[in-house]
Amino acid sequence: MRVVIAGAGNVGRSIAAELLENNHEVLLIDRDPRATKAEAVPNAEWLLADACELSTLDEAALHRCQVAIAATGDDKANLVVSLLAKTEFGVPRVVARVNHPKNEWMFNESWGVDVAVSTPRIMAALVEEAVSVGDLVRLFTFRQGEANLVELTLPSDSTCIGNRVQDVSWPPDTVLVAIVREGRVLVPTGDTPLEAHDELLFVAVTEREKELQELLCPHQAKKARQS
Structure with a gap:
């Protein structure tokens, strides 16, 4: 897979x-000579x-890339790179770094972003994940x-404990x-049983999250409704 990364700072180089x-093919783009640390x-x-210039992305052969990553420290630049990658070169997957949480609302399909990565949001989510059982x-x-x-950590009083994955009526x-x-x-396979304190990872649309919570942790969901 060929990947182009805009922004060759610590984040871009680490990615x-x-x-x-x-074993992927990677091209790093940066306009600052100090960032070029081959x-x-x-x-x-x-x-x-x-990377915000169309001619640069053309030189980078973005049309041959499967993934473009906008990883600069400037949200405006990341949005421009994302939009050009998607609309001008048809890159199938565009990932963009969000530096300031207040700008996160702009990082969506309107700007060509398939996945927005916000470090503050991820860190907050991981803190919640570490202390929450049943949420x-x-x-x-x-x-x-x-x-x-x-993510949901299955509490010991969940009615789904002992059920096989295939026997649970998961939300659409x-x-x-x-x-x-x-x-x-x-x-997980269909025969995998669910056990107390399993950390379950799901991909789910937003409107199904409440149903998922109520299915796995009805007592927790009831407490949330009453609070």
Whole structure:
């Protein structure tokens, strides 16, 4: 897979290093010569130019990329790169970094963003996830499909404990994608039983989150309604 990353700072270089380890082809773009540290990511391609310029993205052959990542420290630049990548070059997947939470509302399909990554939001979600049992915690939002990655730690009084995955009447537009159990990540099958304190990861549309909470933790959902 070919990936172009706009922004070769610490974030961009770290992403590039991870992708290269997984045998992807990576091109880093930055207009600041000080950010061009080829020795830090020796297997990446580098382009010293302004990623907000159409000519730069054309030189980068964005039309051949499967993924574009806008990872600069400037939200305005990330939005421009995302919009150009999607509308001018038809990049299938555009991921954009949100530096300031107040700007997060703009990082959507209107600006060509498929996935917006907000570090403050993720950190807050992880704090909630660490202390909440029985509460549905939204970890991540997939902007294009209006779906979310959500987590719920199954409390010991859940009525679903002991049921197999295939026997649970999951809400529509909801998919159980992983179970974290005793430090191991399990890919659920129809015969996988649910156990107390399982961390369940779902991809679900927003309007189904309440149903999911009520299905897995009816007592918690009732308490939330009464508060």
